[in-house]
Amino acid sequence: MVAEQIDAPDPETLVSEAKAAFRDGALLSVQARCEVEYDGRTSGYLGPGDRLLVAKPDGTFLVHQPTGHKPVNWMPGGGTVSARVSDGEAVLLARRTNPTERVEARILDAHGLTRFDATDGATYEESGTEAEMHEYIESNPDVLEEGLRIVEHERESKYGFIDFFARDESGTPVVVEVKRIQATLNHFDQLQRYVSLYEERESSPQEGGVAAGNDEVRGMLVAPSASERVKRALRDNGLEFVGLSEFETDAKGATEAKLTDF
Amino acid sequence: MVAEQIDAPDPETLVSEAKAAFRDGALLSVQARCEVEYDGRTSGYLGPGDRLLVAKPDGTFLVHQPTGHKPVNWMPGGGTVSARVSDGEAVLLARRTNPTERVEARILDAHGLTRFDATDGATYEESGTEAEMHEYIESNPDVLEEGLRIVEHERESKYGFIDFFARDESGTPVVVEVKRIQATLNHFDQLQRYVSLYEERESSPQEGGVAAGNDEVRGMLVAPSASERVKRALRDNGLEFVGLSEFETDAKGATEAKLTDF
DNA sequence: CTGTCCATTTCGACG
DNA sequence: CGTCGAAGTGGACAG
Known part of the structure; x- marks a missing residue:
C-alpha cells in the first residue's frame, strides 16, 4: 500500500x-x-x-x-x-x-x-539557462560585435565574477555582463562596478604588457532587452547595451538545422 | 461532503x-x-x-x-x-x-x-516588513542620527527610487537607503548610484535655492548589520553605515507595552 | 500595460 | 558557514 x-x-x-x-x-x-x-x-x-x-x-x-x-x-x-x-x-x-x-x-x-510512502529517484533536467547562453556566446562572440575575441570566461575579480573578459578588434579590453532576462538597474550596477575595477587595474598594470589607457576599458551589457532607463544609465556612464534575444546551444542548433533540412 | x-x-x-x-x-x-x-x-x-x-x-x-x-x-x-x-x-x-x-x-x-471543496475568505496578516521599518524611521528619524529631518519618502530620481531624502542638523542633504536584512554589496551599489546622482544635481541646481557643495551630499545605508566588506566599501566611498536592528511599529509597541504592564 | 523593487525570497556554488 | 548572484523567480505598487 x-x-x-x-x-x-x-x-x-x-x-x-x-x-x-x-x-x-x-x-x-x-x-x-x-x-x-x-x-x-x-x-x-x-x-x-x-x-x-x-x-x-x-x-x-x-x-x-x-x-x-x-x-x-x-x-x-x-x-x-x-x-x-x-x-x-x-x-x-x-x-x-x-x-x-x-x-x-x-x-x-x-x-x-x-x-x-513516496519514492522518487529522478532529478529535474533543465535547458535554456543562462549557462547555455554563455556557451552560445563563447562559441559565437561575433553576435556581440564583429571581431570580438573572448579572452576569459567567468573571470574572478576582487568584487565578483565577470561573465566575459574580451578584447575588441583593436585590442581594447571589453568587460561583458550577460543576462538571460531583461536587464535591470541592478545589472547596470554590477557592470559599472566591474568596469571601474578594471579601469583601476588597467591603469596600473602589474602584469607586464597588458596595459591600456584608463578610459580604454569598454563595458557591455548583453540581454534580450532593457528598459529605457537602464539604457540611459548605461549611455550616461559610457557603457554599451547589446540586445541578444535568441540563442541556441550547439546541440539545439544542430537539431533545428536538421528540421529545416527538409 | x-x-x-x-x-x-x-x-x-x-x-x-x-x-x-x-x-x-x-x-x-x-x-x-x-x-x-x-x-x-x-x-x-x-x-x-x-x-x-x-x-x-x-x-x-x-x-x-x-x-x-x-x-x-x-x-x-x-x-x-x-x-x-x-x-x-x-x-x-x-x-x-x-x-x-x-x-x-x-x-x-x-x-x-x-x-x-475548499472555501477560504481569510487573508494573511503580516508584520515586520521593510514597509514597517520605513514607517518606524519616518516617525523616529532620530534613531538614524540626532537632528535628522526626513524631507521625502520614496523620492523618485532619474535612476530609481530613493528610500529617504533627508537633511542633517546643518542642512546637508542625506540620501538614505534602508534594508530589512543584512546589507550586501548590491545595496552599497544602489546607494552609491543614488548619491552620485544627487551630487550631480546638487552641483548644478536647476531649482533655485537648494544648491549645496558637490561633496556635501551624504549617503547612509541603514540595515540591521553589514559584512566588513560592505562597511569598507561604504567607508572607501565616503558613505555611512547605520545599524538598526530593532524596530517597532506604533501598534506593535503599544501591544507589547500592554503585555508588560502586568 | 511596463518599470521598479521587496521577499519569511529560495537555491546553488564557491571560498 | 557566510557571501554572492540566478531564478521558469513571484508579487505589489506606481506611472
Whole structure:
C-alpha cells in the first residue's frame, strides 16, 4: 500500500497518523479548516479557512490556500514537523533554527488525510539557462560585435565574477555582463562596478604588457532587452547595451538545422 | 461532503474526477507516480517517480517531489488545467499564455486522489516588513542620527527610487537607503548610484535655492548589520553605515507595552 | 500595460 | 558557514 487515505479524521487519529508518517518518512497531506501562525524573520497570522497542508519527510511544511501559486505559509526543509493534540484540537508545528522560526497550524476541522510512502529517484533536467547562453556566446562572440575575441570566461575579480573578459578588434579590453532576462538597474550596477575595477587595474598594470589607457576599458551589457532607463544609465556612464534575444546551444542548433533540412 | 477521497483511481476515473473538480472549482490533490515535462521560458523533463500533484481552481498547478520546499514544476494561476486519457494513461496539462508555457504530467500509477471543496475568505496578516521599518524611521528619524529631518519618502530620481531624502542638523542633504536584512554589496551599489546622482544635481541646481557643495551630499545605508566588506566599501566611498536592528511599529509597541504592564 | 523593487525570497556554488 | 548572484523567480505598487 503506497498511499493510505482517511476521511474526516478526528484530532487523535490525525495526530497519530501524522506521527506515524513523520516516523516512517512518508509524505503527509491534510485537507482541513485551520488557522495558521508564523513567527520568525517576520511574523503573521492567518484566520480560519480551508487549506491544504503538506508535510514532507525532510521537514518541509506547506500551507496552501485554494488560490495562489505560493504557499501562504511554509517551512523549508531541514527543520522538524511535529503533531500534538491541544485543547481538543490537532496542531501541526514546523520548526527550525538558523534562522529560528516556526509555523503552527491549528486544525479546526479535518476533512481528509493522505499518507503517501513516496519514492522518487529522478532529478529535474533543465535547458535554456543562462549557462547555455554563455556557451552560445563563447562559441559565437561575433553576435556581440564583429571581431570580438573572448579572452576569459567567468573571470574572478576582487568584487565578483565577470561573465566575459574580451578584447575588441583593436585590442581594447571589453568587460561583458550577460543576462538571460531583461536587464535591470541592478545589472547596470554590477557592470559599472566591474568596469571601474578594471579601469583601476588597467591603469596600473602589474602584469607586464597588458596595459591600456584608463578610459580604454569598454563595458557591455548583453540581454534580450532593457528598459529605457537602464539604457540611459548605461549611455550616461559610457557603457554599451547589446540586445541578444535568441540563442541556441550547439546541440539545439544542430537539431533545428536538421528540421529545416527538409 | 467537503472532501472526497478515491483510492488508487484508474485513468478514466482520475480524468473524470479531475474534470469534475475543475468544473466545480474544487482543489484537487493526486498522489501518483508520474513523469513531467515543462516547456516555456526554459524547458525541462523529470523522469518517473512518486509526486504530489495539486491543481487549484484558479489554474495553479504544482508538482511536488517528496523533498524540497519548492515545487519541481508548477504553473501560476491564470491559466487552465485540463485532464485527458492518452495511450491508456491519465495526463494532467496546465497551460497559460504571456508567457506561453505548459506543464504536462503523465500519470503512470495513481495511488490516491482527493477532491476538496475548499472555501477560504481569510487573508494573511503580516508584520515586520521593510514597509514597517520605513514607517518606524519616518516617525523616529532620530534613531538614524540626532537632528535628522526626513524631507521625502520614496523620492523618485532619474535612476530609481530613493528610500529617504533627508537633511542633517546643518542642512546637508542625506540620501538614505534602508534594508530589512543584512546589507550586501548590491545595496552599497544602489546607494552609491543614488548619491552620485544627487551630487550631480546638487552641483548644478536647476531649482533655485537648494544648491549645496558637490561633496556635501551624504549617503547612509541603514540595515540591521553589514559584512566588513560592505562597511569598507561604504567607508572607501565616503558613505555611512547605520545599524538598526530593532524596530517597532506604533501598534506593535503599544501591544507589547500592554503585555508588560502586568 | 511596463518599470521598479521587496521577499519569511529560495537555491546553488564557491571560498 | 557566510557571501554572492540566478531564478521558469513571484508579487505589489506606481506611472
